[in-house]
Amino acid sequence: MSKKPWDGRFSEKTDRTVESFTSSIAFDRRLYLYDIEGSIAHCRMLAEQSIITQEDASQIIEGLGRIARDIERGEFELDESFEDIHMNIEARLTAEIGKVAQKLHTARSRNDQVVLDVRMYLRDEVTRILEGLTGLCQVLVDLAESHVDVIMPGYTHLQPAQPVLFSHHLMAYYEMFKRDRARFKGTLQRINVMPLGSAALAGTTYPIDVEHTAKLLAFPEVSANSLDAVSSRDFIMEFLATASICMVHMSRLSEELVLWSSAEFGFVEIPDAFATGSSIMPQKKNPDVPELVRGKAGRVFGNLIALLTVMKGLPLSYNRDMQEDKEPLFDTVDTLKGCIDVYAKLLPQLQVNRTAMQEAASKGYLNATDMADYLVTKGTAFRDAHHCVGEVVRYAMDQNKELQALSLNELKKFSQAFEKDVFEILTIEQVINRRVSAGGTAKKNVVAAIKEAKKTLKVEAAENEPDEGKENTPS
Numbered sequence: 001m002s003k004k005p006w007d008g009r010f011s012e013k014t015d016r017t018v019e020s021f022t023s024s025i026a027f028d029r030r031l032y033l034y035d036i037e038g039s040i041a042h043c044r045m046l047a048e049q050s051i052i053t054q055e056d057a058s059q060i061i062e063g064l065g066r067i068a069r070d071i072e073r074g075e076f077e078l079d080e081s082f083e084d085i086h087m088n089i090e091a092r093l094t095a096e097i098g099k100v101a102q103k104l105h106t107a108r109s110r111n112d113q114v115v116l117d118v119r120m121y122l123r124d125e126v127t128r129i130l131e132g133l134t135g136l137c138q139v140l141v142d143l144a145e146s147h148v149d150v151i152m153p154g155y156t157h158l159q160p161a162q163p164v165l166f167s168h169h170l171m172a173y174y175e176m177f178k179r180d181r182a183r184f185k186g187t188l189q190r191i192n193v194m195p196l197g198s199a200a201l202a203g204t205t206y207p208i209d210v211e212h213t214a215k216l217l218a219f220p221e222v223s224a225n226s227l228d229a230v231s232s233r234d235f236i237m238e239f240l241a242t243a244s245i246c247m248v249h250m251s252r253l254s255e256e257l258v259l260w261s262s263a264e265f266g267f268v269e270i271p272d273a274f275a276t277g278s279s280i281m282p283q284k285k286n287p288d289v290p291e292l293v294r295g296k297a298g299r300v301f302g303n304l305i306a307l308l309t310v311m312k313g314l315p316l317s318y319n320r321d322m323q324e325d326k327e328p329l330f331d332t333v334d335t336l337k338g339c340i341d342v343y344a345k346l347l348p349q350l351q352v353n354r355t356a357m358q359e360a361a362s363k364g365y366l367n368a369t370d371m372a373d374y375l376v377t378k379g380t381a382f383r384d385a386h387h388c389v390g391e392v393v394r395y396a397m398d399q400n401k402e403l404q405a406l407s408l409n410e411l412k413k414f415s416q417a418f419e420k421d422v423f424e425i426l427t428i429e430q431v432i433n434r435r436v437s438a439g440g441t442a443k444k445n446v447v448a449a450i451k452e453a454k455k456t457l458k459v460e461a462a463e464n465e466p467d468e469g470k471e472n473t474p475s
């Protein structure tokens with residue numbers, strides 16, 4: 001059992017059950033590099049402000065550097081009795097350099113330290129997620145471009161509605177992920193705030209220079225209120241909410257892949273390397289990857305709800321409940337990155353069955369709206385045109401024919417406004433290519449959208465390049 005930093009006031013040792021119950025080292029160990037980097041910056045600032053001597057600071061910084069290397073090499077056993085990563089590192093530092101280690105915690109508390117670590121961790125992870133999303137968007141745009149002409153049924157209520165280009169459908173997901181990216185970028189700004197100096201809750205009496213610490217750690221901003229800094233986790237909740245929305249998009253795409261790859265649709269085939277078989281039915285090829293992405297959306301939403309619930313009743317400022325922020329956060333980061341990764345690899349290998357898609361779009365009266373619109377151009381009011389074409393469709397169904405297979409004479413029985421030019425607008429290509437309204441599925445629109453997306457992605461890829469003056473974790 002370790003000696004506790006607070007034991008001056010305590011007459012009894014901590015119960016072992018309590019030690020393991022309160023310990024977070026099993027999961028907050030992933031913050032170790034950020035903890036060390038934050039401590040080094042804090043220590044530099046303390047020395048520059050003459051709060052500790054340069055000599056002490058050098059010893060501390062050197063010791064911390066050694067600890068980082070030891071952890072990386074797996075030569076540092078983390079100890080549960082030290083509760084969390086902060087105390088583990090401090091205890092190790094004391095073991096390495098002796099009493100001087102105890103000066104590091106001057107003008108600091110674990111309350112501002114932990115939130116600093118999480119902010120540093122999360123800004124790195126969000127940066128990676130942004131890169132991942134750019135990659136995923138690129139894959140979608142490439143797939144759209146290489147299948148720009150493929151026609152499929154568009155659906156509402158999962159009923160075939162009007163034909164659309166498969167590329168248009170893919171570009172709809174591009175738009176969703178593009179907005180997710182924008183949301184993550186916004187979240188990043190609110191993550192990127194330096195809380196150190198807030199100390200336990202009220203600030204500190206030492207003449208610290210938080211701007212300097214912020215600069216050393218590449219934070220563009222410093223927290224404005226010490227109580228808020230140590231007790232708010234909305235930057236994590238916002239991340240979890242943004243991740244949840246992104247997972248909704250992933251999950252909808254997954255659902256479509258599951259449907260499309262079914263025998264009934266047969267629109268796509270999932271590459272063998274990304275599918276699995278059945279242990280009992282030899283003929284089966286299952287879309288486990290999309291299914292799992294769809295399923296993992298559940299845990300990501302759960303993580304958001306977990307943290308919202310942890311936070312909702314807490315009085316200011318820090319409460320230990322907040323230690324419960326980490327597992328939902330880490331799990332969401334891992335899950336989201338995993339899903340983005342697997343789709344960035346699967347989608348380029350998706351086999352697209354152009355014939356099945358086009359066939360499905362060619363039957364079932366998906367050009368009925370166009371026939372009604374045609375009557376409108378000939379002077380019929382839209383409601384009347386709709387009714388008339390409804391009757392034509394019913395007749396065609398009885399005849400077991402598509403609309404374009406009816407003769408002009410047959411059509412004339414329903415409206416005298418029909419002329420032979422009606423057949424021109426009923427072809428599937430016309431049905432698609434006449435939809436030139438903004439954001440419509442006409443090929444020229446989709447080609448333009450792809451072009452625009454490629455431009456945007458180029459800019460994003462450049463933005464993702466390291467690095468806009470940001471120092472990263474210590475090497």
Ligand code: ARG
Pocket residue numbers: 024084110111114318320322323324
């Ligand atoms: N492990 C703690 C957490 O994650 C660190 C902060 C502890 N602060 C305290 N006053 N006990 O929240």
